Every structure is written in structure tokens, then in C-alpha cells.
Amino acid sequence: MGMIKITAADGHELGAYVAAPDKPIGAVVVVQEIFGVNKSIRGVADDFAKAGYLAIAPALFDRYERDLELTYVGEDLQKAFGLYGKLSPDTALLDIAAAFKEVEKTVEGVAVMGFCYGGLMSWLSATRAEKLGIDPACTVGFYAGGVGSVATEEPTCPVMLHFGLADSHIGADQREAVKAAHPEVKVYEYEGAGHGFFNVDRADYAPEQAKLAWERTLEFLKENLA
Template identity: 60%
Template structure:
């Protein structure tokens, strides 16, 4: 079962979130942070998948600060608009929206909450791990799928276990971003997937999707959630 709910961030901004419910009592919760294409059918599908695994999933609509109800595709004018909006994003601001989703999850399941993000959401998952405590957000763990720009934040200290998934052929995240993270945080699990580019988990995008890498990354993520969330 899924629903749309309204959240209110600490600065008073009201945003929507897509919430996917498990069939039975939740094992815990996941805050799912979107790519730069909004809460589109792909992100909703990912949320539904983790709900089937037993988690309450809350996906906040980060683009509601600019335009409500955005669901963008990966080519043409939609892609152009996504990258224009990407230029307006600020992790310090979007953390407030992630925190609102986290608070919704906490009121529902308690403190057993993980954060999983993809693309820009992957970066936000890392930032949540390192800066979340400023907004009273203390995740049980964070998972970052191809977190573009993470190199800028590599020196920041995570407050929880973190797992990172990156394609070996990622055209957005090169060794200059990955290596500083590995060097500063040897405890962080960083998995590199051969033959995979950026967005390899995006099943709705045949140009990017790599089934073997996506399956293995998901298996690792689920094990990580089972260990740290429940």
C-alpha cells in the first residue's frame, strides 16, 4: 500500500512525500532520497520494492521547493529541466526536507531508520550521515548510490555506518572523488561495479541500467539494512 502525505520542514516549507507501507508490521524504516528527476515512477518503484522487504519507506519530494508534483524522464526537455533544477539544489536546504521525512518515519517506527539515496540523493545520504545531527537526525545507517560531488564532503565524519555503490565507468564520479573518501574513512564500505556507469540501478532507463550490478548492490544494501536497521 502507498500514499502521499504532507510534511513540514523546520523552516516551515510544506512538501509532499511518497510513503510505501509493508504488508505487515515494519522491520524499520527507510528514508529514500530521489535522483534529480523527482519522485517519478522509478523512484516510487524502488520505494515499493523496499516496502515489500518489510520497511516503511518515505520519499520526500525535494523539488517541491521549486515546482510541485515534478516527475521527469531521462531525455529531452525533461532531462534539461532536471539539470537546471539540480543547479538550484543546496544540501543544507535539502537536509531540512530529509529531516522532515525522517521525523515522519520516527513517529511511525521509532529510531530504526536507514537512509538510501541515488545520484543527488546519494550525496544527500552521505550528508545526512555527516550533518544530520544538526537537525536531530541520527540514522541507523546510510547507503549512497553513485553520490555525485561526494569528494567535496570526503573529510566529514559519518555518525553511522555507511555503504557506497559506484560504477567503475561512472562518468560523473571519478577516482578523484572516491579515493579521498576511502582514505579518510577506511571503515566505510565502498563497492565498485565493473561495466557499470552512473545510475546503473535505474531499471527504467535501459541506457544506464546494468542488471547484474543493480542486483548485487541491492543484495548488499538489504544485508546492510538487516544488520543496522532490523
């Protein structure tokens, strides 16, 4: 379907990339890294559509600069870090909730999943769902940066988290904080995998670990969106 426009609860209009199968078996909100709804994020949405899920990726950076797509090196990397400092979890969650409610109009059973900053937002979508007026069937976070600081918040749905053990951005303390607070959360750790190991466009891409994490994610969605 490509890009559409959606509106958050505070009246902000943002773009969202939508990929749809003929007969969706559920829906997934795909939450970006700090690089916008770029080729990688659209590719994940497309892959979910191929697996039978209606996928929507809200453009969180539209609050600061519209239609932003960044790569992972050079000036783009510096710009991404600059924008990261402006991001507010509260407004990002409003945008995620808007995407959630958009696909909920046509599909029963919606999950939230994301990468890095999006992984953190996926965790918060589980713990702050009631306040946002959403009811995720489950959430999945890949290398959720900063999750340790909110690990004691209570998820309202099943959660799965993926971490690389060679991640230079996320220490063991982050993973252990979640494990200690929530033994029921599925926390998977991948030997030799660095930050961004799922992303084919990033230097740390680890194909074997990425394949396993994708298989686990699809099985988790199948269990919770059935």
C-alpha cells in the same frame, strides 16, 4: 499509502511518497535523483516495502515546482539540470529530516539512502545528522556525485556507497577520497557499470550489478536496523 504532506523545520510543506508493509521492521528515507519523485523512486520505495521496510521519499523539488516527475531524456533532462543548479543541500537536508521524523513516529530504526544527488544527501545525512536533529541507523548512497568534496566530514553512523567503475560523471578521485578519509566506510565498485546503473529506466542500467548492490543494501540494513 501514496503521497502525504510533511513539514520541514523551516515551515516548508512538501509532498512525500510513502510505501508501507503490514508490520515494518524498520524505515528507509529514499532520496531522489534530480528527476523528482518519479516512477523509479516510487518503485524503489515499493521494493523496500516488499522487503519489510516503511519507505518514504520526500519531494525535494517541491521548493521550486510541486509534483514534479521527470524522465531521463530530452527536455526533461535539460529541465532536471536546470533545477539541479537551484538545489541547496541545506534545504534538501531539512526536507530529508522532515521525512525521517515522520516515519520515526511509528517505527524504530531509520536509514537514509539515495541516488546521485540523493546519494550525496545520504552521505550528508550521516555527517550532519546531529545538526538536523536526526539519528540514522545507517545510510546508503548510490553513485553519490560530489561526495569527494565532503569526504573528510565525519559520519555518525555506518555508511555504504555504491559506484560504477564506468561512471562518466563520477571520477575515481571521488571514490578514493572517501576511501582515504574513511577506511571503515563500505565502498563497493562495479565493473562495467555506468552512472545510474541501478535504475531500470536509465540507459546505463546494469541488471547483474544492480541485483548485487540491492542484496548488499538489504543485508546492510538488516545488520544496522535489527
